[in-house]
Every structure is written in C-alpha cells, then in structure tokens.
Amino acid sequence: MSQRKKKGEFIVERNYVDDQRIIEPEKLEIGGVDMSGRWGLLVLPRTIEDFDHSLHAMVKNHPRGRNIDRCWQCGNCTAACPVAEENPLFNPRYLIYIIKLGYKLEIEKFGNYVYFCGSCGRCSEVCPKDVDPSGVMEAIGTALRRKP
Amino acid sequence: MERVELGKEEVEVKPDQWKLFERAVFAAKAKLTYGTVEEYLKMLERMKELERNGEITVFHVEEEFEPVTVKTLSGRRKRIPTVELWQHKSCGQCGHIPGYVTSLYWIMSQLGVPYVDDTNQTSCTAWNYYGSGTSNPVALTAVFLRNMHVAWERNAYPLIHCGTSYGDYKEVRFMAVMSRELRERVRQILKKIDRDIVIPEELVHYSEWLHVVRHRIAERKKYDVSNVSVAVHAACHTYKLMPEDYTYEDDVLDGVRPAPTTSVALALGARVVDYRNWYDCCGFGFRHILTEREISRSFAYFRKVQPIVRETGADVLLTHDTGCVTTLDKSQVVPLAHGYKETVPVMSDSQFAALAMGAHPFTVCQLHWHVSDWKELMTKMGIDWERRLEEHKRYVEEVKKRVREPEFIRSPGRRLRPRKDSRELSS
Amino acid sequence: MRRRDMSEIHPVLVIGGGPAGLKASADLAELGYDVVLVEKLGQLGGAPIRWGYKTLAPELRPTEEVMGPLIEYVEGNGNVRVMKNSVVEGATGGLGDFTVTVRNLMNGATESLKASAIIVATGFEHFDAKVDPRYGYGRNPDVIGIHELEGMLKEGRVVKRNGDPPKRIAFIFCVGSRDKSTNLWCCTVCCGVSIKQAIELKHLLKDADIYMIYMDIRTFGLWEKLYWKSMEEYGINYIRGRVGEIYAIGDKLLVKGEDTLVRGPFEVLFDMVVLAVGMEPGSGTAQVARALNLKVNEFGFLEPRHPNIHHDSGRDGIYLAGACVAPMSVEEALAEGSAAAMQVAKALRRLQRAVVK
Numbered sequence A: 001m002s003q004r005k006k007k008g009e010f011i012v013e014r015n016y017v018d019d020q021r022i023i024e025p026e027k028l029e030i031g032g033v034d035m036s037g038r039w040g041l042l043v044l045p046r047t048i049e050d051f052d053h054s055l056h057a058m059v060k061n062h063p064r065g066r067n068i069d070r071c072w073q074c075g076n077c078t079a080a081c082p083v084a085e086e087n088p089l090f091n092p093r094y095l096i097y098i099i100k101l102g103y104k105l106e107i108e109k110f111g112n113y114v115y116f117c118g119s120c121g122r123c124s125e126v127c128p129k130d131v132d133p134s135g136v137m138e139a140i141g142t143a144l145r146r147k148p
Numbered sequence B: 001m002e003r004v005e006l007g008k009e010e011v012e013v014k015p016d017q018w019k020l021f022e023r024a025v026f027a028a029k030a031k032l033t034y035g036t037v038e039e040y041l042k043m044l045e046r047m048k049e050l051e052r053n054g055e056i057t058v059f060h061v062e063e064e065f066e067p068v069t070v071k072t073l074s075g076r077r078k079r080i081p082t083v084e085l086w087q088h089k090s091c092g093q094c095g096h097i098p099g100y101v102t103s104l105y106w107i108m109s110q111l112g113v114p115y116v117d118d119t120n121q122t123s124c125t126a127w128n129y130y131g132s133g134t135s136n137p138v139a140l141t142a143v144f145l146r147n148m149h150v151a152w153e154r155n156a157y158p159l160i161h162c163g164t165s166y167g168d169y170k171e172v173r174f175m176a177v178m179s180r181e182l183r184e185r186v187r188q189i190l191k192k193i194d195r196d197i198v199i200p201e202e203l204v205h206y207s208e209w210l211h212v213v214r215h216r217i218a219e220r221k222k223y224d225v226s227n228v229s230v231a232v233h234a235a236c237h238t239y240k241l242m243p244e245d246y247t248y249e250d251d252v253l254d255g256v257r258p259a260p261t262t263s264v265a266l267a268l269g270a271r272v273v274d275y276r277n278w279y280d281c282c283g284f285g286f287r288h289i290l291t292e293r294e295i296s297r298s299f300a301y302f303r304k305v306q307p308i309v310r311e312t313g314a315d316v317l318l319t320h321d322t323g324c325v326t327t328l329d330k331s332q333v334v335p336l337a338h339g340y341k342e343t344v345p346v347m348s349d350s351q352f353a354a355l356a357m358g359a360h361p362f363t364v365c366q367l368h369w370h371v372s373d374w375k376e377l378m379t380k381m382g383i384d385w386e387r388r389l390e391e392h393k394r395y396v397e398e399v400k401k402r403v404r405e406p407e408f409i410r411s412p413g414r415r416l417r418p419r420k421d422s423r424e425l426s427s
Numbered sequence C: 001m002r003r004r005d006m007s008e009i010h011p012v013l014v015i016g017g018g019p020a021g022l023k024a025s026a027d028l029a030e031l032g033y034d035v036v037l038v039e040k041l042g043q044l045g046g047a048p049i050r051w052g053y054k055t056l057a058p059e060l061r062p063t064e065e066v067m068g069p070l071i072e073y074v075e076g077n078g079n080v081r082v083m084k085n086s087v088v089e090g091a092t093g094g095l096g097d098f099t100v101t102v103r104n105l106m107n108g109a110t111e112s113l114k115a116s117a118i119i120v121a122t123g124f125e126h127f128d129a130k131v132d133p134r135y136g137y138g139r140n141p142d143v144i145g146i147h148e149l150e151g152m153l154k155e156g157r158v159v160k161r162n163g164d165p166p167k168r169i170a171f172i173f174c175v176g177s178r179d180k181s182t183n184l185w186c187c188t189v190c191c192g193v194s195i196k197q198a199i200e201l202k203h204l205l206k207d208a209d210i211y212m213i214y215m216d217i218r219t220f221g222l223w224e225k226l227y228w229k230s231m232e233e234y235g236i237n238y239i240r241g242r243v244g245e246i247y248a249i250g251d252k253l254l255v256k257g258e259d260t261l262v263r264g265p266f267e268v269l270f271d272m273v274v275l276a277v278g279m280e281p282g283s284g285t286a287q288v289a290r291a292l293n294l295k296v297n298e299f300g301f302l303e304p305r306h307p308n309i310h311h312d313s314g315r316d317g318i319y320l321a322g323a324c325v326a327p328m329s330v331e332e333a334l335a336e337g338s339a340a341a342m343q344v345a346k347a348l349r350r351l352q353r354a355v356v357k
Ligand SMILES: Cc1cc2nc3c(=O)[nH]c(=O)nc-3n(C[C@H](O)[C@H](O)[C@H](O)COP(=O)(O)OP(=O)(O)OC[C@H]3O[C@@H](n4cnc5c(N)ncnc54)[C@H](O)[C@@H]3O)c2cc1C
Pocket: C015, C016, C017, C018, C019, C020, C021, C038, C039, C040, C041, C044, C045, C046, C047, C048, C053, C055, C056, C057, C058, C086, C087, C088, C121, C122, C123, C124, C125, C126, C146, C147, C150, C189, C190, C193, C196, C277, C278, C279, C283, C284, C285, C287, C288, C321, C322, C323, C324, C328, C329, C330, C331, C332, C333
C-alpha cells in the first residue's frame, strides 16, 4: 500500500483528493509538447455512478454473511469495536454499507481494512439486529479475496 | 386557472404563467440569494423612492435606447436596451478569446446598432469578488458605481459582457439600495473622483441583448445551421446570482431554465440538445482556476465535455461567459493527451451567431485561438475554412509588413457627447 | 326528571367524509343521533378511497376491510343524510342550535339546515411536488407521487410511461416535508407508506431493485415492523441522503443526490422515481376554517384550544377530528372520529338535561 512518491503532491488542497482518483502519467505529450508533471494531471470525479451488488451477493452466500441485509447502520458495532477505537479507517458499520450498495471507489479505499478485524466478536454481541457483524467481516474478507 | 397561495394572499395564475410562477414561488419560499422575490421587488421600489428623494440618480432605460421587454424568473418585466450601448468589457475575454467581443461588435455593426467602446472602464470586479478574501462590499460597490457613472456620463446604457461582473453588480446594487451606510461610504469614495451615485434601472448582460435581437440576427443568416446540434452551458454567475433577474421565456427550455443563448441557437434554426450536467459549473469556479487548476480542468472535462459528447454528440458547445468559454475550451488539451477521445468545439453565442451571419471565422471570430477542433463544425455549416484561414494568414502577414491597414469593425474615435457635466451633479 | 326525546335534537353536522368523518358519523348514528354528512367530493372515503389505496400500513390489510363497512353503514343505516359535492358556507348560532348553509358545488344551490353540533374532519391534501422543481415532477415522465403509485398498485399494473415494467426504482422520502422552503412538519405516515409500497412492488415485480433514499426513517410505533421486514425479507436497499435534481435521459431518470453516509455525490440512472409527498392542510380545510371562523396554526392546520386535546376547536359546539388538525394515520383518524363523536354525545346529553330542567 505504501507509495514512494505521494501522488499529486503539489495539489494545494491535496487532502480532499483521493489517491485513487489521480491520473498522473510519468510521461505525457501532445503534438511534441511535453506536458508531464503538474500540468498534465487529471482528477477523476468521485461521483457514484452505479450500484454493484456482486460483492453483496457473495457475502450473503457466505455462511456468516447471510444476515448482512438486516443492518440498518446504527453503529453499535463500531462503537463496541476495539480495532475501530485504534484505527479510524476500520469501520465495520461503513464496510457493511459500501459492500451492500457496491460503491466501487469506497471499496477501493477502505476494502482492505476489513482484514484489520480481530474477530473478537464484541460487535456481534451488541448488534441490535442480529447481523453478526463479526461474521460479516469474515465474509467480506473472503469475498474481496475471491472477487475476480 | 390555478390558485396559488403566496404568503397570505391567494393569487390567480394563468396556466401559461404557471411554469414561471412555480419557480418564482419556490424561489420566494426558499429565500434564495438576498431574499425572496418580494424582497427583490421591494428593493426596486426602494430604488425609486431614493430617486424621488434625490438621494441617487437612476439611469433609466429610456425610449431612446429602444428597449425590448423580456420576462425574468420572478415574472417581473425587464426592459433590455438595444441601441447606444456602453460596452462593459471583460478582461479575460479580450485576453483569452478575442473573437468573443469582436464578434459581438461585428454583429452590432451589421445591425446598425450604435455603441460606445470606452477606454475609461475600471477593471474587472470579478476577481475582486471571488479571487480572494481581499475585497469588501465598499470596494465592490465603488467599482460598480464608478463604471455605471462613466456610462451614464456618456449617455450610453451599460451592457455587461462579463457574467461575473453582471452577477456581482446585481448583488451590490441590492446592497447599495438597501444599505444607507454602504451608500454613504461609497459616496465618499466617488466624490474623490468627482462622481456620484448613479444606479441603472436594469442591469443587462450582453446575452440578454443577443436574446432580444435574435430574430434580426436570424434574418441576416448566411449559413444553414439546421444540421448543427448545439449544447448550451449557461454561466452560473449570470443566472445563479440573483436568479430573479435574468431572462426567461415560456417557450424556451420550458420556461424553467434561462432563455438566452439557447434562444439564439433556436432562432438560427440549430438543434439544441440537452445533457445531464446542464446545471453544473464549467469548472472555472474562480478560486479553483487560481489554486486548483487540475480540479478545474478535470471537472470541465469529466463533468461537462465528456458527458455532452457521449450523450448528445453535439457539434458545438455554446456559452455566454468569459470563464466558461476559456475553461471548457482549454481544458480539453490535457485529456486529449491522455488519450481520451471526446472533444467538442467551444465558443460564445456571439461567435456562433456571427459565423452564421457570415462573419470571417478568423479575422472576426478568431477561432484560431480556440484549442478544441472547430474544423468539422465549419464544414458542417458549409464554411470553406481552409480558404478563409489562408485569407486570414495573408491578411496578418500584410498588416505586419505594413502593406495593408488593419481593418476595424467601427472607425476608432467615434464618441457620443456627454449627457451631463459630472461636476454639475456633485455641486 | 324527563329526558328530552332524541327527535327534538337537531342533527349533528359532520364536515368531511374521510376516515375521521365517517367514523364520527357512524358512531353518532349508532347512538341514535341524526347526522348530516357534508362531503366536498362526489364520493365518500377520503384519501384512502380517492387515491385507491390498495392496502393499509402497517399490516398490508386491504383498505376495504376498514373503509368498506364504514361507508356501507353510513350510507345504509338511515340516520345519516349524506350530502356529496357540497360544502358548508357558514354557520351561526351555537351548541344545540346552529344554522348552517350548505352549498351544492354541482348546481350552486344552497340549503339552510339546523344542526346541534359540528364535527370538522376535512383532512389533508398531498403536497404538490411541482412546487419543488428539483424533482421535475409534472415534467419528467416516470416521476410519480406515492398517491399515484397507490392507484397503480391497486390496478396490479406498475409500468413506466412507455409501458415497460420498471427495473430499478427509487423512493425519495420527505418530499415537501421537513423543509423550510415547503412544509416544516413531518407527515408521519409517508415513511411507512413508502415502505409498504416497496414491499407491494416486490410482490408485483420480483426482479425490481428498490432503493429508499431517506434522511430519517420514521416508522412510529408498531409500523417499525414494516421497516425491518422490508430489509430482512425483501432486500430493499436504504440509502441515507437527499436528492438535488432529477434529470430525464432518454426514458431513464438520472437521480442526482448525496449519500450522506459516504459523504459523496451520486448520479444513478433509475427507471422510475416515487416521491413520498407529504401532507398539507389543503384548500378544503382552509375553506372550512374561513366558513366557520376557526383558528388555524402557523402551518394552516386547524388549531385546537389545547395542543394535546385535538377535538376541542375552541368554539362551543364545534369539534375537530383527523388529519385537518395534524398529519396522522388512518388508525389515528378513526380514533379521533370516535373521540369527537363522544364529545358531541356528551355535550348533547348535558344540553338535554339542561333544557328539561
Ligand atoms: C399516499 C398515502 C398513503 C397512505 N396510506 C396509509 C396507510 O396505509 N395506513 C394509514 O394508516 N394511513 C395511511 N395514510 C394516511 C391516511 O390517508 C390519513 O390518515 C387519512 O386519510 C386521514 O383521514 P381524514 O378523514 O382525517 O382525512 P381525509 O382522508 O383527507 O378525508 C377528508 C375528507 O374531507 C373532504 N373535505 C375536505 N375539505 C372539505 C370541505 N371544506 N367541505 C367538505 N368536505 C371536505 C375531503 O374531500 C375528504 O373526503 C396514507 C396517506 C398517504 C399520503
């Protein structure tokens, strides 16, 4: 995950542009004019253009992921999660949401954090809707690994 | 008839007015910009009151300006002057898209419209307004009123080319009329340059002028554009700042989107296409073009150009503001270098109208400064661009070698007599 | 002490023939009172019948189970005189002895009647989504209101304007509700109603993907069950967010909004969009407020003397019931109808005693 050089370093408000959206070719030219570097950079829009339920379907078919549809985003799981307490990028509630609706860019950004789950099961104890979020984390991990 | 409740009063609305009214009611309830439509109308009343009390001079759209009446978003009628126009130019326009303003002047000359191209105009209010946090209402209002005073002195009605200046002026006019403190502070400044407060009865954008003369333009059409499909980008600052005051027309875009530019393309017989991000900004965004160029460029391409081309295959993208033409046009270079294929020529409504009327595509419309490819459009319109380009190159060479005088649209130096001595006013 | 005969009492006037007005009329008739029921439209039943609700939330029971017997009883029992296509133009007098003018809207004829008490149950009207232009309601094909979808569901045929069944459907919540530019209040039922309709749609169109775009889900009390069921049994998707614009592209609708959980914009194509339009007091309630000189609150709903006691209009002998006081469900409207009838019965009994003494 680490990068040698930070993408789009010179963008003034760099913090609001996700790495995944920056296209910065090493070499760029048009009509013999060199446009590499700062002047040749493009930023893709972050607009969600579609839902993709394929991962969701895989999670639902996983024995521990089958209750994912019950989740109503209350946040009890994240509130109880010891990993989330340490790492703001790991958020079981949010992972469930983006997988369910299939938000591509968000999954690219946060999907791999699913493996931070410690499988302690505290979330599953507090979930008011019997989602078994801990199990869903496992199912999401499997689905992401298997996704073609 | 539908009955609509507006505040406490019930008003009857004819079905044909309904669409306009529907937006107006919403605008009224939503308290858009500086207030409700009612507050806006109140401001206009207040302006008349200040005039009666002798506190300000109102520059009226008198009959001598041969006005044409249009309807605004609020349903109010607005008189657009058509002759004796004081050209309030736009700095970026002259710098980046020289054909923009020459086309406009050329059209005016063709229609025999007298105008004043004054060298005594204060520079852009727009950068002041958006570029940074450096400006303030007093400075903005002073720039506005100084320009209006100069126009008034020349007895020519201000025609504002720059969309942002136009929007900004509408806002500061509101403030100037409603705030005595602001007026007094600005008056102090104006006194130092021997001027006083003159507020135009109507603030007029050049696209509104093109809109009201569109049929006269169409009569003089030389090229058939019926096979040309036109996408329009309406400039945010013309119609989103004080939206109550821009021109709408029932039979253009359902009466719920601004009429100018679209109406010109329609009058010329072109096919106007609609696209998904119609309401979006061009990408310029003022501070963004300054500090976030990559965002401006990417937005212009991915949110405007690309969807327009993919969805409509438009032959040309027309707009009516300096920043928009520049951003939409110049932002196509980098994506093309990246290998993206979608591209569309971009120009102002004045350039398109002038082209259709037979203006020289290069000497007048100056298309060679545009980055996006206009060749296909020229061919579609039946313009022999190769011959015209050669002509233009020859002309430039000859001017350079001084074997030929430069051509002017209007002989330089013609001036109208001052309306009144400004000293008389301040004494 | 001799009780005054029922026949000496003028009939009770009920204005509005929706769930609340019908229930009030039926209860009073059953107690032996004569009732005059004045209804503005040509049919009884109020919103559920006018818009043809197929079933009622929360249990999805057929609307007829509730409304059928009520209408039958009111029209058939003999104690209720039903005056359709009519409105009350004015009333003088007070409890026990009102003189009211009823105008027939079809032929313009007016009739003067005596009434002992008045129950106002003029209900609500749907928010007209044209007023909020962002949805393009009335312009964009296939953007419809929940009231229109009710009718389609009842017919058992939900199709787009071009005749195709919709594959991807969005519901947008709180249209014209909870918004300072339109109406400030929550309509209380359209969350539940939308969810109910989504479930019905799933029965009708098994392959449809349904997305509920909401800012809060307010399925009060036992209606909550609907919400759970819709996710757990029907796989209906919930997106927290708002919509800023709907744009027609070909025969699809591009819905632009923000997903507030992602904190990001979306622009997704849908086949059909259903607007959960809210409830407003409407022109019928405004008319009756003028005619009877009743107090209305800042929102235009009739204002009871005490905010927690709906039936008391603040004018002696005039009682309120149902959605003309505040947005509410059918079950609440029925209960309010009964409550108002009870107040009338109590007042008339007091009056009988007083007269006889
Ligand atoms: C789309 C939709 C679906 C719904 N589905 C459900 C559901 O599933 N379950 C549920 O519990 N609730 C539902 N509701 C709520 C339900 O419709 C209301 O609670 C109920 O109709 C209120 O009854 P009411 O008698 O107070 O008013 P209304 O039903 O509005 O009846 C009022 C009556 O008075 C008449 N009237 C109005 N003005 C005058 C006048 N001036 N003179 C004479 N007559 C007049 C009207 O014509 C109407 O017949 C739904 C609401 C909506 C918006």
